[in-house]
Amino acid sequence: CGIFGAYSHTEDVSMMTYLGLYALQHRGQESAGIAVTDGAWMDVSRGMGLVNEVFRHQIPHMDNQYIAVGHVRYSTTGSSLLANTQPLMVNYAGGKISLAHNGNLTNAAQIRREMEEQGNIFQTSIDSEVFVNLIARSKAASIEDKIIESMKKIEGAYCLTIMTEDKLIGARDPHGFRPLCIGRAGDTWVLSSESCALSVAGVHYVRDVEPGEMVVIDKHGLKSYKFATVEKKAACIFEYIYFARPDSIIDGQSVHEARFMMGRILARESKFKGDIVISVPDSGTTAATGFAYESGIPFVEGLIKNRYIGRTFIQPTQKKRDIAVKLKLNPIVSVVKDKDIIMVDDSIVRGTTSGKIVRMLRKAGAKSIRMCVSSPPIGYPCYYGIDTSVRKELIAATKTVEEIREYIKADALHFLSLEGLKASIQSASSDDMCCACFNNYYPVESPKNDTVGADK
Numbered sequence: 001c002g003i004f005g006a007y008s009h010t011e012d013v014s015m016m017t018y019l020g021l022y023a024l025q026h027r028g029q030e031s032a033g034i035a036v037t038d039g040a041w042m043d044v045s046r047g048m049g050l051v052n053e054v055f056r057h058q059i060p061h062m063d064n065q066y067i068a069v070g071h072v073r074y075s076t077t078g079s080s081l082l083a084n085t086q087p088l089m090v091n092y093a094g095g096k097i098s099l100a101h102n103g104n105l106t107n108a109a110q111i112r113r114e115m116e117e118q119g120n121i122f123q124t125s126i127d128s129e130v131f132v133n134l135i136a137r138s139k140a141a142s143i144e145d146k147i148i149e150s151m152k153k154i155e156g157a158y159c160l161t162i163m164t165e166d167k168l169i170g171a172r173d174p175h176g177f178r179p180l181c182i183g184r185a186g187d188t189w190v191l192s193s194e195s196c197a198l199s200v201a202g203v204h205y206v207r208d209v210e211p212g213e214m215v216v217i218d219k220h221g222l223k224s225y226k227f228a229t230v231e232k233k234a235a236c237i238f239e240y241i242y243f244a245r246p247d248s249i250i251d252g253q254s255v256h257e258a259r260f261m262m263g264r265i266l267a268r269e270s271k272f273k274g275d276i277v278i279s280v281p282d283s284g285t286t287a288a289t290g291f292a293y294e295s296g297i298p299f300v301e302g303l304i305k306n307r308y309i310g311r312t313f314i315q316p317t318q319k320k321r322d323i324a325v326k327l328k329l330n331p332i333v334s335v336v337k338d339k340d341i342i343m344v345d346d347s348i349v350r351g352t353t354s355g356k357i358v359r360m361l362r363k364a365g366a367k368s369i370r371m372c373v374s375s376p377p378i379g380y381p382c383y384y385g386i387d388t389s390v391r392k393e394l395i396a397a398t399k400t401v402e403e404i405r406e407y408i409k410a411d412a413l414h415f416l417s418l419e420g421l422k423a424s425i426q427s428a429s430s431d432d433m434c435c436a437c438f439n440n441y442y443p444v445e446s447p448k449n450d451t452v453g454a455d456k
């Protein structure tokens with residue numbers, strides 16, 4: 001998911017949030033929502049689809065609005081419903097709050113069951129709802145303390161943007177799994193999942209929210225609270241590989257620089273030779289250019305991506321994914337015909353896309369296809385907010401590299417080593433990163449019961 005928040009007495013906060021969510025669209029295409037307040041009223045507008053579809057006719061607006069929060073969502077099967085869209089908005093004894101969440105809570109099902117046994121009612125099937133319930137039930141005096149008390153009960157991955165009638169609040173879990181940064185221009189403040197959304201909102205990057213930190217923005221400016229001691233940072237390394245946009249900087253590391261370096265290291269590790277380097281656009285492109293730079297083999301566009309497919313089209317069922325690949329990618333015959341090709345992509349999850357692309361290229365006359373992947377094999381599920389939670393679907397969970405090569409019918413296959421991946425992250429400490437889907441070392445215990453809809 002992508003989350004955003006804006007606080008300003010001079011700028012149009014709902015328009016800033018709309019534009020911010022537009023720039024975070026890659027983080028979720030299933031639904032979008034914006035909540036705004038003028039200090040007395042709070043209103044939320046949510047719908048299924050892309051940001052420009054949900055707000056085609058109207059962007060939420062109040063005359064004296066000055067705080068807004070927004071959300072774009074990506075979910076797993078079953079929970080892609082209007083009722084599960086965010087921001088969540090509730091009235092409680094102390095007033096109103098709206099909340100947007102990115103990440104996956106690992107003990108949400110357990111907390112929810114306990115609360116339901118005590119008579120609490122839940123209106124959605126998303127883990128994020130336990131937050132608003134815990135906050136509403138908290139006996140702490142201030143909203144800050146209510147939120148901190150709730151966060152202390154919750155485990156797993158979360159970045160939050162929360163709005164009250166007079167405050168914009170942001171928080172990042174003690175491991176810092178998901179990114180969240182702060183932007184500013186004078187008295188205008190922004191919170192955003194990624195820095196790529198700051199310039200369109202008209203603010204400049206200030207810093208990232210630290211793991212275990214909550215920031216509160218109100219008429220006095222920004223105040224920081226450390227709500228947890230950080231034993232081990234575990235920022236998601238997959239953000240750098242695939243999820244984030246290359247023009248974002250997360251925890252001081254440019255996503256583009258990391259991907260380019262992954263490609264360079266891939267060239268050194270694989271030693272593959274060929275006539276051309278092509279990428280699987282868009283996610284494989286930055287690494288492919290790094291491969292070409294390092295190897296001296298020219299990068300050429302060999303596959304064209306149809307840019308007009310809303311990713312909403314790519315629903316989480318196998319049949320729909322099958323059609324989607326053909327509609328999404330098509331080879332340029334004159335480029336690939338009779339060539340020895342090195343094809344770079346960022347990851348292999350299920351192996352189905354990669355297999356189809358290899359077949360497509362052969363049909364277009366490619367002589368040979370050597371595939372390079374700018375991440376290690378994904379052998380283990382993610383419980384912290386990336387859509388690789390079903391282990392049986394992960395091809396690397398049951399197949400060796402040679403078996404995967406055979407399955408996708410490539411002439412050769414090389415995955416970036418974990419050491420190579422870590423070495424490509426040069427401006428941030430790779431020791432502070434989660435690599436659980438690659439090395440089976442989980443910073444937070446996995447959920448015992450997966451009944452609550454996963455939320456990305």
Ligand code: 5GP
Nearest residue numbers: 283345346347348349350351352353354387
């Ligand atoms: P596969 O060959 O495993 O079927 O597909 C690999 C492709 O899936 C890669 O191009 C990669 O960019 C993409 N991918 C990796 N993770 C995700 C994800 O969480 N969601 C979506 N929609 N695509 C992903």
Ligand code: SF4
Nearest residue numbers: 236238382434436437
């Ligand atoms: Fe990221 Fe993988 Fe860790 Fe999930 S398990 S948070 S995808 S590094």
Ligand code: MG
Nearest residue numbers: 281282283284
């Ligand atoms: Mg891709």
